[in-house]
Amino acid sequence: xxxxxxxxxxxxxxxxxxxxxxxxxxxxxxxxxxxxxxxxxxxxxxxxxxxxxxxxxxxxxxxxxxxxxxxxxxxxxxxxxxxxxxxxxxxxxxxxxxxxxxxxxxxxxxxxxxxxxxxxxxxxxxxxxxxxxxxxxxxxxxxxxxxxxxxxxxxxxxxx
Amino acid sequence: xxxxxxxxxxxxxxxxxxxxxxxxxxxxxxxxxxxxxxxxxxxxxxxxxxxxxxxxxxxxxxxxxxxxxxxxxxxxxxxxxxxxxxxxxxxxxxxxxxxxxxxxxxxxxxxxxxxxxx
Numbered sequence: 521x522x523x524x525x526x527x528x529x530x531x532x533x534x535x536x537x538x539x540x541x542x543x544x545x546x547x548x549x550x551x552x553x554x555x556x557x558x559x560x561x562x563x564x565x566x567x568x569x570x571x572x573x574x575x576x577x578x579x580x581x582x583x584x585x586x587x588x589x590x591x592x593x594x595x596x597x598x599x600x601x602x603x604x605x606x607x608x609x610x611x612x613x614x615x616x617x618x619x620x621x622x623x624x625x626x627x628x629x630x631x632x633x634x635x636x637x638x639x640x641x642x643x644x645x646x647x648x649x650x651x652x653x654x655x656x657x658x659x660x661x662x663x664x665x666x667x668x669x670x671x672x673x674x675x676x677x678x679x680x
Numbered sequence: 681x682x683x684x685x686x687x688x689x690x691x692x693x694x695x696x697x698x699x700x701x702x703x704x705x706x707x708x709x710x711x712x713x714x715x716x717x718x719x720x721x722x723x724x725x726x727x728x729x730x731x732x733x734x735x736x737x738x739x740x741x742x743x744x745x746x747x748x749x750x751x752x753x754x755x756x757x758x759x760x761x762x763x764x765x766x767x768x769x770x771x772x773x774x775x776x777x778x779x780x781x782x783x784x785x786x787x788x789x790x791x792x793x794x795x796x797x798x
Contacts, residue, residue, distance in 0.1 A: 554702045556699070556702045556703065559698050559702055560695045560698045560699055560702070561695075562698075563691075563694045563695045563697065563698035564691035564692065564694060564695040564698075565691065566694070567690055567691050567693065567694025567695065567697075567744070568686075568687040568688060568690050568691025568694070568740075569687065569691075570690065570694075570743060571686045571687060571689070571690025571691070571693075571694075571737075571739050571740040571743045571744070572683055572686050572687040572690070572739075572740075574686065574690075574739035574740075574742070574743040575682060575683050575686035575687075575738050575739035575740065576683070577739075578738060578739045579682070579683075592742055593778045593779065595739060595742070595743075596742070596743070596747075596748075596778075596779045596782070597778060597779060597782035597786075599743060600779065600782050600783050600786055600787075601782070601786045604783075604786040604787050604789070604790035605786075605790060607790060607794075608790040608791075608793060608794030609794065610796075610797040613797070619694075620698050620701065621694050621695070621696075621697030621698035621700070621701055621713060622691070622694040622695070622697075622698065624694075624697065624710045624713055624714065625693060625694045625697045625713065625714075625717055625744045625745055625746075626690070626694065626743045626744055626745070627743055627744075627745060627747070627748065627779075628743075629710070629714070629745075630714060630745055630748075630783065631783060631786065631787060633710060633711070633714065634783055634784075634787035634791075635787050635790045635791050635794075636796075638787065638788070638791035639790070639791045639794055639795065639796050640796050642791065642792070642795075650788065650791050650792060653791075654784065654787055654788060654791065656711075657710065657711045657714060658783065658787075660711055660714075660715050661711075661714050661715055661718055661745070661748075662780070664715045664718060664719050665718045665719070665722065665748065665749060665752050665772070665776075666752070666772060666773065668718070668719050668722045668723065668749070668752070668753070669722060669749075669752035669753055669755065669756045669771070669772030669773075670756065670768055670769055670772065672722060672723075672726040672753045672756050672757065672768075672772075673756030673757065673759065673760050673767060673768025673769065673771055673772065674765075674768045675726075676726070676756070676757050676760050676768070677760045677764065677765055677767075677768050680760070680761075
């Protein structure tokens with residue numbers, strides 16, 4: 521009695537597994553594939569345009585007599601400022617809708633990832649709302665950035 | 681010419697990210713992309729492969745977040761040259777401090793001043 525029940529259970533499990541697999545296949549067939557070519561071209565154009573704009577700022581700052589390093593740092597800060605401002609105004613969302621990774625990868629996208637969640641969760645207060653959510657994405661980026669930079673420094677220290 | 685190169689190289693760097701998002705599992709979020717770019721940028725920089733790209737493309741290589749990784753790696757290496765072991769820990773953050781604080785200050789101001797749409 522118990523044995524046949526056990527067998528029944530095994531059979532049932534197998535049937536369920538089969539059904540799950542069938543379902544997965546079905547989802548795979550029905551789910552729209554991302555238009556890869558179109559997305560890639562848009563990412564290229566939007567990302568390229570943002571970098572072009574960055575180059576323009578860099579050129580203007582160098583013309584003002586800033587050194588290479590200072591000009592690069594000031595350009596990054598300016599782009600962060602613009603990314604934060606455009607996110608606040610709701611413009612960056614529109615750019616992101618079309619640009620995909622073209623709007624994520626540049627440093628303006630980093631600014632966007634800082635502002636958007638902090639703005640969204642402002643009602644949770646200035647410490648756990650704004651303060652914590654600023655680092656929703658920036659936190660992991662800084663953690664791995666610092667880690668890899670320390671590891672590179674240590675390796676360089678050992679092998680130089 | 682430098683503007684065209686910034687556009688093309690910067691565009692290609694972003695397009696690679698888009699391909700990565702579209703052709704891999706759907707669980708690849710913008711956070712994964714940004715972490716990946718910083719890490720890969722730092723490693724390429726340590727191997728001496730990123731500086732040539734910066735020389736060619738200017739902002740096309742420094743504005744993508746891989747450029748942030750490049751600054752972190754070069755900062756750590758240069759600080760080890762001048763200060764030894766302590767530099768390995770301090771160099772990366774020192775080189776990128778202005779950018780990080782700018783991101784926090786401007787990010788904070790925008791989050792407080794503006795409200796989300798819809």
